[in-house]
Amino acid sequence: MARIGVFTCWCGENVARHVDIEKVTETVAQMPGVRCSINYKYMCSDPGQAQIRDKIQSERLTGLVVASCSPHMHLKTFRKAAQTAGLNPYLVEMANIREHCSWVHHNREEATAKALDLIRMSVEKVKRDHELVPIRVPLTRRALVIGGGVAGIQAALDIADAGHEVALVEREPSIGGKMAGLSETFPTLDCSQCILTPRMVEVGQHPNIKLYTYSEVESVEGYVGNFKITIRQKARYVDMVKCTGCGDCWNSCPIKKNLSEFDCGMGFRKAIYIPFPQAVPARPVIDRLACTRLKRGTGCGLCEKKCQAKAINFADEDKLVVEQAGAVIVATGYKLYNIAKEQDNAQLSGYGEYGYGKYKDVIDALQFExxxxASGPTGGEIKRPSDGKIPQSVVFIKCVGSRDNAKGLAxxxxxxxxxxAKHTMLYKHKTPGGEAHVFYMDIRAGGKAYDEFVRRAIEQDGAKYYRGRVSKITEENGKLIVRGADTLAGAPVTIEADMVVLAVAMRPADGVHALAQKLNVGYDEFGFLSESHPKLRPVETNAAGVFICGACHAPKDIPEAVAQASAAAGKTLVMFGREELTREPEIARINEQTCAACYTCVRGCPYTAIERAETLTPKGVHVKYTARVNEGLCMGCGTCVALCPSKSAELEGFTEQQIYSMVESLMT
Amino acid sequence: MIVDQLRELCARLLSEGTAQVVIGYGQAAPGKPAYPVFIRRAEDADQLVWNDQCMTNLAATLKRREVKALGKPAVIVKGCDERALIMLAKESQIVRANIYVIGVECNGAGRPAMAKCASCDVHVPRWTDTVIRETESQAAAVRTTPSSARYADLEAFMRKTPEARLAFWRAEFGRCVKCYACRQVCPLCYCERCIADKNRPCVIDTSATPKGNFAWHITRAFHLAARCAGCDECARACPAHIDLRLLNLALAAAAEDHFGWRAGMDPEAEPPAGAYSLKDKEDFIG
Structure with a gap:
């Protein structure tokens, strides 16, 4: 006979405001199988949990229903409480009378009735729960970090310093990411490269870090603790071991006019190049689309002739390497919103009126960086791209693409x-007498020493701020005519500028969606990767063992990206500190006796968690073919349960019998 | 004559040991419906017949335990039967290499020809080990292939009002006695425990009440969605003459509309319900 305890929570006023808790408690006490029914203001608090523990023991409860918030919020809390009192944690059910009830129904009588229905269903469900044991899986104590920007570097170093091996995969020929190209950093104005490049060197020399540059993740197999990642090392045409990085090759390369990716198209590089002098690894790569030898198959080969180490290999090909890892950290960073050219998303329309791409002196913020x-194409002198003159008046436009539901991103x-603010300062410091004009929507400067920094730009350095948008930029007699509004003065503003800098929106880097799909990580409507819980699990994802950090998650600055990277590394280390991993046992099971071995579930499983198997007698004689669930891989999504025509697939903790009982309880 | 070739082939397969049993058609008397025969000795090969009474889908016999026990089979299939065979292979119920498939050209079975034959576009089986064809003159005489008319009956039915359609099905299902003949003859109903026999929880009312009958027929049709090869054996077997063909057609039309899929037409294609792809349409998700 079931002895169910029902614990109804007020959630302060969250539930109690709209649900008659007393009535619920009394009515529930009369439900068949319910042994005790009590309520408390905060069931999740220590005194609340103490009551649960006491009742489990004093009433010898066989199941628990906590009527409160969502399982997402506190199921773990209550399971732990049950376990402490000696009850199997999987005999705990939650009835969500907050999100599913009091938050959405404000008629007291109706909300109370619904709360009762929800609890009634949970009581029926918990009666048919049975004891489950967490699944144990072995653990590989190696991490894979995807993305070698500042976040990826930080995460890799933290894990490597703790004594675990790390494989760091970077798509570009060098690590460093966007930060390596920045000038000076807010709010302290220390030089970006001065703080980053030593960290890059550390990564390159760390005995625990295996660096894969110019490489991408090809495929991911396995599951938390046991990922198997195939990495595609793109053909570099340079032998990384033989090469000494002397530079004879790129100094001799005659193909000079290739726009430098690192300089955001503001400078040029050779066909064989290192992206920037401080690159790690300091080994060049040949741009196969630019190199005449690779394009034609014969000719040139100057680099090969000059290379004394014999490191050039024109026959190089992509290589696939397999890495084992227990955890994966995604730190793929951002790209800029494409201002004027073709958009990759039908909802975006660009800002053609700003003339980016049409007027040479309208540039984006990374180009200004x-x-x-000091390492830039002009050696740090602010010369405008069109004629190399020093601009005497620069207009900075903020929120280009951001906070714009109509044309850009929300x-x-x-x-x-x-x-x-930093740009205006750097410009003013380098150009005495120059004018810096800023068009803004709001100034958002929350953060340590941030607002002070902006005030300094305005008050000490004399940047002129206009609250308003720019409607159009035209070019007349070598000047850019910027027409905007100053909404505080209530007047239109026209500025004759020599250069315009657009503060363009941040978007997740290209290819992150394909990667997210390989890792089973969710992403939002803008393509940013989704964390597991916005407050309590900010670096975890819903794919166990996969963590995120940096701007692939949301726009963020360097300190925040670094903090998050260390958090992701910390979570990884917490995992690595365990003997073995345990997984929730609420996974699918196949009834091998009734399985007809049609293997529809095998083909339909999104996690490739079901295998073709054979039922054998204890002596090893074939009985029949069947499908079988791999406990390490199953995520408990229930696709197989829905697909199975003979209902031979069941989800532990959500059996068909339980669902039926829940529905039936509503019919009576 | 096809039948002579069939008998000769059957005798050869058995004497050479290519197959242990040949599954074909036998007949009690001319004009009577043909039934399945299981020939195990070369000298019995003359029991085989071939005429317009060979309506049974012999692929359905392959799922049976007692047939499996007879050893490697050679099975005679018409174009429509072969579609079921392909689906069985897709669903891992048979291993194609372990079966010898004898295809026979068919230009319509039954007298008058069955409804499916009017829009048949697989007169000649394609993935067989051997094909036996009629002579050109015989074939030309019978063949009618307006395959565009595949869903003509369904389209006519769908022009009725929803109320009229419901009334129709009420009357049809009202006659069902839950004999499950439709299930037993279906080549693709091979589950060892049918959902209709599951009792914890009981998903489909077991008694022949309107509720139980609706539940059974709708579940049966859903379970065959994008799988049904259109042999119409269920409709032929039904003692209550329920128009199961119409129900099957509705799901076949949906599979063709939404997924460009016709069950058993292409042995390489992945069935829509049994394949996970990142490119799957998600437009049904709000």
């Missing part, structure tokens, strides 16, 4: 307010 950087890109 290269212009002010979200705030978060860092533009700060770097625009």
């Amino acid at each position: 290269r212009l002010v950087s 979200y705030c890109s978060k860092i533009c307010c700060m770097y625009t």
Whole structure:
């Protein structure tokens, strides 16, 4: 006979405001199988949990229903409480009378009735729960970090310093990411490369870090603790071992006019090149689309002739390498919103009126970073792209693509307010007498020493801020005519500028969706990867063992990306600190006696968790073919349960009998 | 004559040991419906017949335990039967290499020809080990292939009002006695425990009440969606003459509309319900 305890929570006023808790408690006490029914203001608090523990023991409860918030929020809490009191944690059910009831129904009588229905269903469900034991899986204590920007570097170093091996995969020829190209960083104005490049060197030399540059993740198999990742090492045409990085090859290369990706198209590089002098690894790569030898198959070969180490290999091919890892950290970063050219998304329409791509002196923020950087194409002198003159008046436009539901993206890109203030400062410091004009929507400068920084730009360095948008930019007699509004003054503003810098929205990097699909990680409507819980699990994802950090998750600045990277590394280390992993046992099971071995479930499983198997007698004689669930891979999604025509697939904790009983309880 | 070739082939397969049993058609008397025969000795090969009474889908016999026990089979299939065979292979119920398939050209079975034959577009089986064809003159005489008319009956039915359609099915299902003949003859109903026999929980009312009958026929049709090869054996077997063909057609039309899929037409194609792809349409998700 079932002895169910029902614990109804007020959730402060969250539930109690619209649900008659007393009535619920009394009515529930009369339900068949319910041994005790009590309520408390905060069931999740220590005194609340203590009551649960006491009742489990004093009433010898066989099942528990907590009527409160969502299982997502507190199922673990209550399972732990049950376990402490000696009850199998999988005999705990939650009736969500907050999100599913009091938050959405404000008629007290109806909300109370619905709360009762929800509890009634849970009581019926818990009666048919049975004890489950977590599944144990072995663990590989190696991590894979995808993306070698500042976030990926931080995460890799943290894990490697803790004594575990890390494979770091970077798509570009060098690690460093976007930060390597920045000039100086807010709010302290320390030089970006001065703080990043030593970290890059550390990665390159760390005995625990295996670096895969110019490589991409090809496929991911396996599951938490036991991932098997195939990495595609793109043909570099340079032998990484033989090469000494002396530079004879790129100094001799005659193909000079290739736009430099690292300089955001503001400078040029050779066909064989290292992206920037401080690159890690300091080994060049041949751009196969630019190199005449690779294009034609014969000719040139100057680099090969000059190379004394015999490191050039024109016959190089992509290689596939397999890495084992227990955890994966995604740190793939961001790209900029495409301002004027073709959009990859039908909802975006670009900002053709700003003339980006048409007027040479309208540039984006990352291009400006290269212009002010000491390692940039102008050596840090701010010269405008069209004629190399020093601009005497620069207009900075914020929120280009951000916070624009009509043409761009709904979200705030978060860092533009700060770097625009920084840009005005750097410009003013380098150009005495120059004018910096900023068009903004709001100034968002939350953060340590951030608002002070913006005030400094305005008050000490004299940047002129206009609250308003720019409607159009035209070019007249070598000047850019910027027409905008100053909404605080209530007047239109026209500025004759020499250069315009657009603070363009941040978007997730290209290819992240394909990667997310390989890893079974969710992403939002803008393509940013989804965390498991916005507050309590900010670096975890819903794919166990996969963590995220940096701008692939949302727009963020360097300190935040680094903090998150260390958090992801920390979570990985927590995992690596365990003897073995346990997985929730609420997975699918196949009834091998009734399985007809049609293998529809095998083909339909999104996690490739079901295998073709054979039922054998204890002596090993074939009885029949059957489908079988791999406990390590099954995520408990229930696709097989829905697909199986003979209902031979069941989900533990959500059996068909349980669902039927729940539905039936509503009919009576 | 096809029948002579069939008998000769059957005798050869058995004497050479290519097959242990030949599954073909026998007949009590001319004009009577043909039934399945299981020939195990070469000298019995003359029991085989071939005429317009060979309506049974012999692929359905392959699922039976007692047939499996007879050893490697050679089975005679018409174009429509072969579609079921392909589906059985797709669903791992048979291993194609372990079966010798004898295809026979068919230009319509039954007298008058069955409804499916009017729009048949697989007169000649394609994935067989041997094909026995009629002479050109015989074939030309019978063949009618307006395959565009595949769903003509369904389209006519769908022009009725929803109320009229419901009334129709009420009357049809009202006659069902739950004998499950439709299930037993279906080549693709091979589950060892049918969902209709599951009792914890009981998904389909076991008694022949309107509720139980609706539940059974709708479940049966759904379970055959994008799988039914259209042999119409269920409709032929039904003692209550329920128009099961119409129900099957509705699901076949949906599979063709939404997924461009016709069951058993292409042995390489992946069935829509049994394949997970990242490119799967998600437009049904709000």
